[in-house]
Amino acid sequence: MSEVWKQAWEDILNSIRGEAKSEVSVLSAVSEVVSDGQKLEADAAEHPIEDAPLTTVVVSPQEADSVAETQPAPAQSISTEREPEVPPTEIETARLWRRIRENAVLLIAIVIVVAVVWISSRSGSLSGPQPPAPDVIATFNGGQITIADLEAHLALLAPDEIQEGMSSPFILQLMVQHMVADELARQWADNRQPDNNEMFAHTMEHITEDINLTSFESQLHENAVMVAESEIQNYYYENREQFGDQALDTVRETIRQTLVAEREQGYIEEYVQRLKDNASIARNFELLDVPAPTEDDLRSYYDENVAQFTLPKQATVDELEFPIGQDESVARRQAEDALLSLRSGATFEQVAQENTSVILTTTLSVPKGSRELSWETTVFGLTEGEISSVFRAGNSFYIVRLIDFEDERTQTLEEARNLIMPVVQQQQTDIWFQENADRTLLTINGRRYTVGQFYREYQELAPTIQAQFSGSEGMRNLAEKLIERLLLVEDTYDQLLDSQNQPLIEDARLEVLKQMMDQEDVDDQIEVTDEEMRQFYDENQDLMAQPPEARIRYIRIGLGSSEDEAQRARERADEAYNRLVPGALQSGEDFAAIAREYSEDPETAANGGEFPGWIGESNDLLAEIELHPFHERVLTLRPGEISPIFEFGDSLYIVQVIERTEPESLTFEQARPYIQEILYQQEHEALTAQLENTLLEQAGLTIYPGVLESYFNQRPSP
DSSP states (O other), X not given: OHHHHHHHHHHHHHHHHSOOOOHHHXXXXXXXXXXXXXXXXXXXXXXXXXXXXXXXXXXXXXXXHHHSOOXXXXXXXXXXXXXXXXXXXXXXXXXXXXXXXXXXXXXXXHHHHHTHHHHHTSOSSOOOOOOSSTTEEEEXXXXXXXXXXHHHHHHHHSOHHHHHTOOSHHHHHHHHHHHHHHHHHXXXXXXXXXXXXXXXXXXXXXXXXXXXXXXXXXXXXXXXXXXXXXXXXXXXXHTHHHHXXXXXXXXXXXXXXXXXXXXXXXXXXXXXXXXXXXXXXXXXGGGGOOOOOOHHHHHHHHHHTGGGGEEOOEEEEEEEEXXXXXXXXXXXXXXXXHHHHHHTTOOHHHHHHHOTTOEEEEEXXXXXXXXXXXXXXXXXXXXXXXXXXXXXXXXXXXXXXXXXXXXXXXXXXXXXXXXXXXXXXXXXXXXXHHHTTTSEEEEETTEEEEHHHHHHHHHTSOHHHHHHTOXXXXXXXHHHHHXXXXXXXXXXXXXXXXXXXXXXXXXXXXXXXXXXXXXXXXXXXXXXXXXXXHHXXXXXXXXXXXXXXXXXXXXXXXXXXXXXXXXXXXXXXXXXXXXXXXXXXXXXXXXXXXXHHHOXXXXXXXXXXXXXXXXXXXXXXXXXXXXXXXXXXXXXXXXXXXXXXXXXXXXXXXXXXXXXXXXXXXXXXXXXXXXXXXXXXXXXXXXXXXXXXXXXXXXXXXXXXXXXXXXXXXXXXX
């Protein structure tokens, strides 16, 4: 049972770590799909078919994302010193209760598309079994759902805009199924008693805190920041060009919201500062100073794991690739013509210039085991300087010239240092926090908070947020933000917000229980075989590559919160850039010296702007959505090259690349853990969908369409 709880806990954390989707996007998706559902419903009425049994459709997060357009998360600074825009509430990477509500709404929207089969298989009317009472919509083993129950559930989960989109009895019927699933989760919890489990209690504590803090923010936004009518009018007349022909009455609320947003951050900061001033706080932040690894530590790890640093035999080649399109014979003819040109004295570059469809790669380093077997059989059989014949590998024809081989060898400690350092640092960090777990990191109004509690919170953050608070100084900043959060949480309890939000908290609890219930019955059935993983590897070669990485120095200058501050930041960035890149026939100043003078990241500026570690595209999709624009700018630079000034997040950046690696294809063994996780999740979702169907069937669910149709027809029009 402990393993089930462990896996369930990991799944819940993955859910918490995800970024909440934009409500606007969710509303748009619901609106579009509801419209499609109405058209389909009309088509079904024209072509009635015999009733089909009720089925449940479970939609995965990946399928949901393909239907609902989502907004990328706001870009985050790579700086370890950068602080989130709303510090007290961004220590947690997402608000799970919002995800719960949005996922429920997305489930409603997306399932309509899948429910076409069901809609088409029903008759034009919603005739069916007779209910035990006029207001009973559904019955199941041990319970029933009434119209009042449905209305209460809709009011809890769906904002007014979504309720207006509930323009079909079929959508309401899906909501009824959702309610029955909630009741099954309650029954499951009665038998398992999860409230006594530490991990479940920890999860619910965070969910309750997030719901209360969000409610608190809403109160501040609606009531605390006041805007006078005269201020709205002044803003309108000072920005007439912005509003065009729109009258003041039309844009009054827009202006009010703009002015509130401008003042709200300052108000929140003042509010939090008042809480800190009135609280009794003791800090022992020296416990966050983890000792740095010594040279002996690095050497010891290297000696114990030397086999990990073996580099396979490697071929350096020039390669012409001829992708096979719709006509294989065309690609083969192009390749054979190119080979004749090469044998007649043409260079690889000349051949590529004459044929726009060919892909030329020069001095490409290929480790053995990273390409398809047919490619390696041909290339590793060449002699140095030899040009291959035309051969096929995957969906392309190739011509390859072998430049040289490099035999298998073991990297030296110095070569492997950049790989070893973060691993040893993490090991020592884990040991440090484990040894000091019971020591008091801080107290707030007499309440003790330990080092172990802090590190648990840190480990539950998304990788991108952890990066912002890495190192001793970053963890001190995080601990300070944690103090602010705890003070705000305490304030929400003083205002009895937990009592007001109890219905939302209970619904969040049910969602967690359903995840655990699914986990218990699904995990033991999942098996991912080597054959399945190998097939996935062979069919997705374009994904099996280690992206390039770079070590960088950078200068970050914050844009501030007003246009005047932004203008001063741009002037300061221009000044720094002109000293680094003064123009033709002039030598620029040392980047490290300019970073110490201009950069607003104290820790990196002190090191000449050097970012600790390597940066590159991430295997974490959410992290990459955030950081991709930064990576895109940096990874095109050559070592020593300085980027132009660019904007990322709320700052201006100038970057210099110190060192970079080239893309490397992953061997099957290197890609194995990623492939295993992908296939595991696919099978998990399929089995979960089957389980949901089975549970509803076992519950004896009966829905009374006549009652549902009558209720729908009597609802007031939006």
